[in-house]
Amino acid sequence: xxxxxxxxxxxxxxxxxxxxxxxxxxxxxxxxxxxxxxxxxxxxxxxxxxxxxxxxxxxxxxxxxxxxxxxxxxxxxxxxxxxxxxxxxxxxxxxxxxxxxxxxxxxxxxxxxxxxxxxxxxxxxxxxxx
Numbered sequence: 001x002x003x004x005x006x007x008x009x010x011x012x013x014x015x016x017x018x019x020x021x022x023x024x025x026x027x028x029x030x031x032x033x034x035x036x037x038x039x040x041x042x043x044x045x046x047x048x049x050x051x052x053x054x055x056x057x058x059x060x061x062x063x064x065x066x067x068x069x070x071x072x073x074x075x076x077x078x079x080x081x082x083x084x085x086x087x088x089x090x091x092x093x094x095x096x097x098x099x100x101x102x103x104x105x106x107x108x109x110x111x112x113x114x115x116x117x118x119x120x121x122x123x124x125x126x127x128x129x130x
Contacts, residue, residue, distance in 0.1 A: 018060065
């Protein structure tokens with residue numbers, strides 16, 4: 001039984017990164033690794049959904065604007081599936097209306113690019129405590 005609990009606790013800290021920009025995915029995955037957090041990176045919302053990792057993910061970092069399904073659409077899909085993952089939105093195209101929509105949908109944070117590593121990590125740690 002203790003083994004199951006330990007495995008669950010380890011899985012509970014998985015951070016998923018969804019961004020169509022490969023350099024952003026790589027940088028964020030490296031940042032998570034640097035602070036000891038396991039992270040998976042996906043080029044699209046569809047790839048994340050196909051991965052089956054939604055139920056192991058403790059924190060989701062996603063871009064708002066991506067080809068295909070947007071970050072907001074991804075969050076809506078997860079909410080409809082009753083898969084409530086603390087979500088941090090990152091975007092270079094944010095405005096007050098999109099920010100409010102994201103926060104009303106349950107986002108933990110909404111960060112405009114460029115953002116500092118410290119700001120993102122503070123949000124990730126807060127999400128992992130939820």
